[in-house]
Amino acid sequence: MPSISNKGNKMPASPIRKLVPYAEAAKKRGVHVIHLNIGQPDIKTPKVALDAVRNHNIEVLEYSMTQGSETYRLKIADYYAKKDIIVDSEDIIVTTGGSEALSFAMGTIMDNDDEIIIPEPFYANYNGFATASGVIVKPIASTIENNFALPPISKFEELITPKTKAILICNPGNPTGYLYTEEEIKQLAALVKKHNLFLVADEVYREFTYEGRKHYSILQIKGLEEHAIVVDSVSKRYSMCGARIGCLISKNTEVIQTAMKFAQARLSPPTFAQIASEAALETPQEYFDDVIKEYVSRRDILISELKKIDGVNVAIPQGAFYCVAELPINDADQFAQCLLESFDLDGTTVMVAPAAGFYATPGLGKNQIRIAYVLEKEQLVKAVQILDKALKVYKSK
Missing domain, CATH: 3.40.640.10 (Type I PLP-dependent aspartate aminotransferase-like (Major domain))
Incomplete structure (x- = not known):
């Protein structure tokens, strides 16, 4: 059998996307998955951009x-x-x-x-x-x-x-x-x-x-x-x-x-x-003003809710729409997989990105996750409630 290149074998899997098969399996079981793993905003694309494509001849x-x-x-x-x-x-x-x-x-x-x-x-x-x-x-x-x-x-x-x-x-x-x-x-x-x-x-x-x-x-x-x-x-x-x-x-x-x-x-x-x-590029400044206001609101409620969980430490973002949270566990990769494989709260679970994949130094970030606050505030609050409950169950095993 022909061999794969060394470069191919060394290519790292994405910490953002590598848990997708577990998320898809959860959905097939009827579990709703709140996606906090990927920076895909739910903010609407400016109409002027979509119209330019629709109206082109x-x-x-x-x-x-x-x-x-x-x-x-x-x-x-x-x-x-x-x-x-x-x-x-x-x-x-x-x-x-x-x-x-x-x-x-x-x-x-x-x-x-x-x-x-x-x-x-x-x-x-x-x-x-x-x-x-x-x-x-x-x-x-x-x-x-x-x-x-x-x-x-x-x-x-x-x-x-x-x-x-x-x-x-x-x-x-x-x-x-x-x-x-x-x-x-x-x-x-x-x-x-x-x-x-x-x-x-x-x-x-x-x-x-x-x-x-x-x-x-x-x-x-x-x-x-x-x-x-x-x-x-x-x-x-x-x-x-x-x-x-x-x-x-x-x-x-x-x-x-x-x-x-x-x-x-x-x-x-x-x-x-x-x-x-x-x-x-013709998008008015009002669009960004509204979007930034929304992200600030989402960030603030996410950070506030995370700080309510015992043992969680979270950095305060000053830009973008991500935060890194440190959890009171040893293996965030395993915890993130368990969230999708074996835990739900009233039929809903959460997908997060384990942070170790955002480091190049082995061993760093093992107890951290990245959260993308790109969803509506109600979803963020529910997601943190799920994380809180899941951490209690995970730590009791």
Whole structure:
């Protein structure tokens, strides 16, 4: 029998999706599953985006330009300008989701066995992208005790070797919801300039910041132009996860020219999805004001309910729509599976994402889960009640 590649065997399973078979089995038994495992908002996609597709009179669905349509890229540049981020349309490559943008970035700036430093916990698929690219992740742990703030810069410096090519951050963070301060971003900028590294920032949750906090982009730092690479996406901003449209942005022309070769190899991003995404840029600010208000309300009730459970410690998200909760158990993977296999409360159970899969350091996050507060408040309250009851049953065994 032919053998599977080492790379294939090393490819990690998604902590977000690996429990899906257990969830499907629960549903077949008649159990209702509340999905807190995945960042799929129930917020409605802006009507202007859907109408753009419905009303289009395309007769031949052609390839788009490899780098994305010119009109869309011009409008993306206008969007950034309103955020005090000055880029040109030529600095932008439209991608098939933020995932492809991250893959392009790794392929562009790193070779096999090169190293990338990432504060953990981090978006689990970073491990997958790194494995696919032959890149070695060097994790640096942040902790729930200080809300997952940026670890000391000295800790980053200790990890830098001749093989180090970049530092990658997610801001605001998935899975933590932490929003890096301007000072933290500037500390990282100084570090990558000192050691001649790239700074890659996944900024897909830029719009979702709370209590008047402002997102600060690495593209706003003067003198960082040759080092800064930003990954973005429409998925969460406009509740358009199925569109699969993102972009890679850099003012480093060599980065963009090289990433274009990767983009050419996959031909072009999807046409209809670009039409929807371009129209979505016309979404009024009121839409975001309402969405942020809703997420704050959901966050507050979720955190309040979680804190009522004995032994649970939870970080307070400052952005995005995730939180990490530490549970009074030893194995969150096993607990999450038991929730789906053998527990329900009045015919309902909960699906969560075990947090160990968001770490690269073995053993970390074993008693933590990530919760995506993307559902209505009534569902969140019920979900926490189920978690409370399930923990009591699980710990009594």
